[in-house]
Amino acid sequence: MVKARHQQPLARPSFKTRFRAYVRDHVRVLLFSLGKLYRTPFATTFTLLMIAVALALPACLYVLLNNLQTVTHKWDDVGQISLFLQTDTSEPALKQLKATITKHEQVENVNYISADLALSEFKNRSEFSDLLEGLPINPLPPTLVVTPINSAKQSDTLNKLKKEFQSLANVEQVQLDMQWLQRLQAITDIIRRAITAIGIMLGLSVLLVVGNSIRLDIENRRAEIEVTKLIGATDRFIRRPFLYGGMWFGLLGGILALLLVFIVLLVIRQPAQDLVGLYNSDFKLMLPSFIQSISLIGSSIFLGLFGSWLAVGHRIAKIQPS
């Protein structure tokens, strides 16, 4: 029997073709894994909501903390520096000094309190006014009250300013009222740490949520994975849709989380402004900045990818056709 014409074996595609196919496969899998989520709307919505809530909570707290800090920094008497001058400071020297300090880039404004003014204020407030009445000379020094700009209201910076001012001519003594500032800093520090801890725990829970749904997906597709292995698929090829699945969870969950953050902040915006307005008239609740929004979504994508990577682990290598 004479054999019919033999088929030519398919030539292995060139490197360039295979590279193009590789890129094409990535795009295909990207869309395919999105479609997969779409086809299981209930499970997908559930997972996305869990991710969104877990991320929105620390994000909201973080934004509120930032707002708190700007509010406290706006309180003028926080972080003020008092410069007690020598009593014999001449008028021109005083003007000169005030001008120098006003020009300093970390100074918001400078207020001059003359010795006489200081004395009369003191008299008004003090029970010892009679006692002061009998004094032959005014014992109080003239004072410059310096309000630093908001960003300089930190103990390091203020201490540096204090040293600078101390070296100026005619300055007898510099006093820094740091107690309030230190208290505030301690409080915000505690809150910041608490938020970070909450964020880490909820970030871990996102890893678990994503990891678990990817793990279930792998279990459900065990037969499919076996078949594709029989056709000659590499582990990397099989892993790809699961990693992209985790990426989508992260991206969509992150967007949803951002949405939740905005909703929560817009809901509390007016009452918060009303409340703070009692103390500080021009307060506006800050919403997350563009950078902050992008970082929220970015970390969500990272958590999604990492969670699915952990879930995929060696699980796919272990599944073998039988």
Place this chain on the structure above:
Amino acid sequence: MIELQNVTKRYPGNREALTHLNLTIEQGEMAFLTGPSGAGKSTLLKLIAAIERPTRGQVFINRKNITRIPKRKVPALRRHMGVVFQDHHLLHDRNVFDNVSLPLQIAGFAQVDINRRVRAALDKVALLDKEQMMPITLSGGEQQRVGIARAVVHKPAILLADEPTGNLDPELSAEIMRLFNDFNQVGVTVLIASHDLDLIERMSKRIIRLRAGECIDSQSPLDAQNFEIHN
């Protein structure tokens, strides 16, 4: 093309599924593998596809020793083969075209080549008009043909089939066997495990009979004809 030298396979906690088996299948040959249930037919095919490793002995594919082939080289080996299963193992979340194109996607072919090859394979199994359908909407025989198209779309040198006609009526079974014969005609080495003695005897090809892990008979087509005459 396929050579087994003194192969023994023992599954953990079981008796030997194959015992000191020697077998050579030449390039371009078509052979049937038959024998009672538990004889070791599936095991033999699994050794060839590197799904299982032999306990003793050597397995050669195309003169390459695959007995201890490392895991990372298995995908490349399998791309030279096509495998057809009894329950066709189609992926139900994608249509016929995407199922058949899978081996080409995996191997990284250009989209134009994929389109051309998939259509050629579907044409061969007479399913060209069903390429957009989902597997679940096809009949059993059609699903089996999709499985066959997927197994041959990348023009493998070896085609393995385990009970490919197990669930089909006699007419469809004969049609599937003719398809395998066609592939063999263009040079593909074909090895088919089957219970269906009537059918495979009519094909007048080599028949390898296993019983309890041993090869008890290996008839060439000529012997097969004699066998028919004597009975």
